[in-house]
Amino acid sequence: MTVMRKTLKRMLILLVTLWIVSACSGQNDSNEAMENNAGNQPADGAGQDMAAVEEQDFDNEQRAEGDNVAQEVIEPEESDRQIIYEGDIHLEVQDYRAAVTDIERQIEEVNGYLVESATSRSGEDGTRSGRMVIRIPQENFFSFIADLEESDAEVLEQYTSGRDVTEEYVDLESRLSSQQAVEERLMTFMDDAETTEDLLNISSQLTDVQEEIETIQGRMNYLENRVDYSTLHVYLNERPATEIQDREDLETWERAVDQFMGTINGLIRAAASATVFIVGFSPVLIPVLLIAGIIYAYKRRKNQTNVEQNKEAEESGNRSDENGSSEKTDK
Numbered sequence: 001m002t003v004m005r006k007t008l009k010r011m012l013i014l015l016v017t018l019w020i021v022s023a024c025s026g027q028n029d030s031n032e033a034m035e036n037n038a039g040n041q042p043a044d045g046a047g048q049d050m051a052a053v054e055e056q057d058f059d060n061e062q063r064a065e066g067d068n069v070a071q072e073v074i075e076p077e078e079s080d081r082q083i084i085y086e087g088d089i090h091l092e093v094q095d096y097r098a099a100v101t102d103i104e105r106q107i108e109e110v111n112g113y114l115v116e117s118a119t120s121r122s123g124e125d126g127t128r129s130g131r132m133v134i135r136i137p138q139e140n141f142f143s144f145i146a147d148l149e150e151s152d153a154e155v156l157e158q159y160t161s162g163r164d165v166t167e168e169y170v171d172l173e174s175r176l177s178s179q180q181a182v183e184e185r186l187m188t189f190m191d192d193a194e195t196t197e198d199l200l201n202i203s204s205q206l207t208d209v210q211e212e213i214e215t216i217q218g219r220m221n222y223l224e225n226r227v228d229y230s231t232l233h234v235y236l237n238e239r240p241a242t243e244i245q246d247r248e249d250l251e252t253w254e255r256a257v258d259q260f261m262g263t264i265n266g267l268i269r270a271a272a273s274a275t276v277f278i279v280g281f282s283p284v285l286i287p288v289l290l291i292a293g294i295i296y297a298y299k300r301r302k303n304q305t306n307v308e309q310n311k312e313a314e315e316s317g318n319r320s321d322e323n324g325s326s327e328k329t330d331k
Helices: 002-039 043-072 096-109 138-149 166-192 196-228 247-280 282-330
Strands: 083-093 113-122 127-137 154-164 229-238
Touching: 083 096, 083 138, 083 196, 096 113, 096 127, 096 138, 096 229, 127 138, 138 154, 138 229, 166 196, 196 229, 247 282
Parallel strands: 083 229
Antiparallel strands: 083 154, 113 127, 127 229
């Protein structure tokens, strides 16, 4: 019994040993198979990994370039600040049409332009009122308002405001520089693209970047225009007539004033034309006038001599007649 037990025990140990050995051998075969499979993978997977690495590097370069551009942005000085000025002014005028004409003249003097103009009548006397929207160069904005305040019109209300868009403009400049750098980078990648798929991907990204550049440039142009030309809203109200007059009387008076001013202007133009004529033809007129003066003086002197001779002859004749009468009386 003891011998059989020992024999069974030895056989059991041997079986366990064989099982362990076979298990280790199977694990080694599995590892070798995995290594072989990894070594036999197609080159496309490696190409995809390389493309992913390149795309990651490109994104990192984009962020680095954007950071460099942002770091190069300089804080603007006080004189370079971008400020949009707007204003409202309400005026009461005696003559609406004359006031509008005067404002239009002032707009031309400051190189501004009229954006909008509207006129309406109200009341039984036909009092006129209106609104004008004016764009004025920023350097002439406040002087233009001061000229309106110093005119014959009465200022009822005046308001101006400014909006600083410097920070937004600087941010747009930074974004524009960054997008332009990305655009140049994509153009380089497009030249180096080897496959159609890569070319299409880069072209799509380039289109998005160019659209973003156009959007940024459009916003910058808008801000520049609003900064360079300030906006002023002018509201005009005509004073009501102190006496009750119908519209025909008012128009008759206006026509009479226009006719009077036209006559004055005609006389001034005639005098100016005469002055120009005299000065322009003075090389010819001066000698002619001198000759005419000499001839006139000669004729006048000759006429005076003839008159004196005739007078002396008449006096001699009168004396002869008197002497003859005296002789007859003595006889």
